[in-house]
Amino acid sequence: xxxxxxxxxxxxxxxxxxxxxxxxxxxxxxxxxxxxxxxxxxxxxxxxxxxxxxxxxxxxxxxxxxxxxxxxxxxxxxxxxxxxxxxxxxxxxxxxxxxxxxxxxxxxxxxx
Amino acid sequence: xxxxxxxxxxxxxxxxxxxxxxxxxxxxxxxxxxxxxxxxxxxxxxxxxxxxxxxxxxxxxxxxxxxxxxxxxxxxxxxxxxxxxxxxxxxxxxxxxxxxxxxxxxxxxxxxxxxxxxxxxxx
Numbered sequence: 352x353x354x355x356x357x358x359x360x361x362x363x364x365x366x367x368x369x370x371x372x373x374x375x376x377x378x379x380x381x382x383x384x385x386x387x388x389x390x391x392x393x394x395x396x397x398x399x400x401x402x403x404x405x406x407x408x409x410x411x412x413x414x415x416x417x418x419x420x421x422x423x424x425x426x427x428x429x430x431x432x433x434x435x436x437x438x439x440x441x442x443x444x445x446x447x448x449x450x451x452x453x454x455x456x457x458x459x460x461x462x463x
Numbered sequence: 464x465x466x467x468x469x470x471x472x473x474x475x476x477x478x479x480x481x482x483x484x485x486x487x488x489x490x491x492x493x494x495x496x497x498x499x500x501x502x503x504x505x506x507x508x509x510x511x512x513x514x515x516x517x518x519x520x521x522x523x524x525x526x527x528x529x530x531x532x533x534x535x536x537x538x539x540x541x542x543x544x545x546x547x548x549x550x551x552x553x554x555x556x557x558x559x560x561x562x563x564x565x566x567x568x569x570x571x572x573x574x575x576x577x578x579x580x581x582x583x584x585x586x
Binding site for chain 2: 383384
């Protein structure tokens with residue numbers, strides 16, 4: 352059971368826009384930045400979005416992030432076959448036992 | 464270019480310990496936190512902790528407190544993660560990943576990752 356909740360799967364056809372949600376609480380998303388990672392099969396994760404909505408250089412502007420309250424979203428527009436991957440949200444969590452990093456359970460994106 | 468090269472796959476028996484290394488190159492080792500994240504087969508990502516290579520200071524995930532030790536050797540730009548009292552559910556790929564100090568204490572900008580090290584725990 353992950354602290355951050357993501358849908359286990361999402362899908363879309365080429366060219367479509369898809370959004371992936373990430374739900375948390377006041378101790379994590381509500382008070383800290385959200386980060387998104389893309390993991391292609393058999394590879395290490397790759398940073399996609401940092402500080403809620405910032406894209407590292409090299410990440411296409413088809414990818415965008417947003418945050419509102421205790422939830423965040425990753426949007427992918429102009430879906431492409433190479434976007435088929437697992438996507439994870441992450442944030443620091445200021446729990447009573449001390450700060451921890453928490454990940455969502457991941458969303459498997461299928462391009463139909 | 465920035466590279467994080469991890470040590471090879473390990474097979475361990477339950478109750479043993481494993482030590483994974485992560486050799487950094489292409490950047491100033493002491494200018495970035497080194498985080499460790501693991502991924503069990505077919506499962507999601509799980510944060511284990513981080514080390515400040517400059518000071519040696521560590522922050523461990525609650526789940527691994529008392530079982531994990533993160534160290535570094537700045538002379539060879541290498542970070543280590545040792546996990547003790549291994550159980551079968553510790554079977555996973557273990558990744559190191561760096562975060563720039565400039566992103567702050569709560570930074571989670573894991574911009575470069577190692578290739579991963581498979582640790583298998585089996586009797």
